[in-house]
Amino acid sequence: MPSLRIVLVATCFASASAGACTPVDSCPKLSDGLYCPVNDVTEHADINRDVKLIKDHLKANDYTSAKAVYTGGSFSSKGGGIMRTLQALAQKDMTVNGKYTNVFFSGALDLYGSIDGIWHNYIIACLDDTGFCAGKSHDFKSYIINKCLIGVVTAYATYELGAAVWKAGENMTADDEAAYAWDEGAAFHIGNIEPVIGDGYTGKAPGNLYSPYEFNWKRDDDFDDGLSTHAAAPPTLNFGLLNVRGTYNAANVASAQLAMYKIYSIAAIRSALKYANKAYNNGTFQEKYLAEGWAYWRSASGYISTVNKTIVQQVDALFDLSLTDMPADTDCTIKSLLEPMYPDLGITCAMVGTWKDVREISGHCLATACDDTGNSATLGDSSTAWVDMCKAIPSTSESEMENSGFTASVAAAMPLSILAIFF
Numbered sequence: 001m002p003s004l005r006i007v008l009v010a011t012c013f014a015s016a017s018a019g020a021c022t023p024v025d026s027c028p029k030l031s032d033g034l035y036c037p038v039n040d041v042t043e044h045a046d047i048n049r050d051v052k053l054i055k056d057h058l059k060a061n062d063y064t065s066a067k068a069v070y071t072g073g074s075f076s077s078k079g080g081g082i083m084r085t086l087q088a089l090a091q092k093d094m095t096v097n098g099k100y101t102n103v104f105f106s107g108a109l110d111l112y113g114s115i116d117g118i119w120h121n122y123i124i125a126c127l128d129d130t131g132f133c134a135g136k137s138h139d140f141k142s143y144i145i146n147k148c149l150i151g152v153v154t155a156y157a158t159y160e161l162g163a164a165v166w167k168a169g170e171n172m173t174a175d176d177e178a179a180y181a182w183d184e185g186a187a188f189h190i191g192n193i194e195p196v197i198g199d200g201y202t203g204k205a206p207g208n209l210y211s212p213y214e215f216n217w218k219r220d221d222d223f224d225d226g227l228s229t230h231a232a233a234p235p236t237l238n239f240g241l242l243n244v245r246g247t248y249n250a251a252n253v254a255s256a257q258l259a260m261y262k263i264y265s266i267a268a269i270r271s272a273l274k275y276a277n278k279a280y281n282n283g284t285f286q287e288k289y290l291a292e293g294w295a296y297w298r299s300a301s302g303y304i305s306t307v308n309k310t311i312v313q314q315v316d317a318l319f320d321l322s323l324t325d326m327p328a329d330t331d332c333t334i335k336s337l338l339e340p341m342y343p344d345l346g347i348t349c350a351m352v353g354t355w356k357d358v359r360e361i362s363g364h365c366l367a368t369a370c371d372d373t374g375n376s377a378t379l380g381d382s383s384t385a386w387v388d389m390c391k392a393i394p395s396t397s398e399s400e401m402e403n404s405g406f407t408a409s410v411a412a413a414m415p416l417s418i419l420a421i422f423f
């Protein structure tokens with residue numbers, strides 16, 4: 001049984017290395033179907049299934065079950081019976097006491113004052129119907145919770161990218177070291193839910209991925225004359241992966257990390273513009289869109305504040321969750337506040353684009369992009385030279401294992417001395 005031997009050997013060596021795939025060159029891809037991790041990051045990507053499950057519970061008005069998933073987890077296992085939870089992600093010190101450099105997180109911490117003040121306090125208040133969320137409508141509460149969770153996972157993706165940079169800087173460049181952390185960042189960003197329509201990369205957002213990747217994709221659909229940020233992310237992440245493995249190229253990895261920050265910034269800015277307009281709603285205030293705009297803007301406002309904290313605080317005030325009305329010109333005010341920041345953020349007016357819903361309204365401030373004169377910013381380098389470690393497992397090997405009674409999990413649990421009998 002030669003193919004069985006191959007699978008068993010691969011299983012033995014893979015089981016000795018955290019995150020290794022079985023076989024080692026058959027790593028599962030993510031929802032985009034392009035980025036090929038060099039580690040099995042299925043469980044990390046599964047956190048987006050928790051995001052979906054919470055939304056499902058909230059749709060059924062079941063806040064108790066939604067809270068149980070937030071605090072206890074459901075799909076994403078860390079191994080040994082320990083679950084990865086969205087609450088733990090929300091309450092994570094993403095610099096690990098200053099060990100990692102993560103300006104995306106440190107900017108948010110400086111802006112909002114505490115780790116819990118970034119996401120957790122808002123999520124738990126709306127789950128419990130307390131504090132600012134007490135007595136609010138179901139739509140308002142569920143929008144805060146659901147959209148905040150996208151922000152939580154976005155932030156955690158940046159944490160893993162920062163961890164990869166630190167590990168590579170410490171010469172930890174094996175696939176189960178810096179590359180593993182980078183793969184985890186990609187997994188949190190993209191997720192692994194199979195799209196219900198399309199190929200996970202082209203066309204319209206499928207609507208069932210519940211990941212930061214899909215959030216970016218939806219804004220791409222809204223601002224369809226701007227940069228396709230969701231499409232830019234996989235090759236950007238792949239460029240980082242290629243440069244964090246083996247021979248570490250610090251400049252290239254830093255460029256990929258910064259490009260992801262730019263992608264998140266563009267999505268947050270687009271959301272602020274769109275949902276300020278939708279909250280106004282031609283004079284009939286929609287508080288659920290205030291909640292949506294507040295949360296999606298917050299997904300990158302901390303990082304944006306590292307360029308100009310005062311301006312970000314002004315935009316924050318325009319999305320104050322206690323508002324009972326949205327002035328008609330709020331979207332235009334936000335646009336005028338943020339556009340001068342684009343060069344320092346390394347983005348352009350053309351990248352942000354214009355919102356298609358108002359593009360045909362003559363004279364509307366959101367119908368035209370600003371002037372990029374003097375701003376030649378680019379997103380950064382990327383690569384579509386995908387790693388060749390996501391090959392399909394040969395069906396003959398699977399069949400032989402099943403017929404023999406051997407499975408990958410059985411082999412992984414066996415000591416090498418016992419496995420030697422088979423060779």
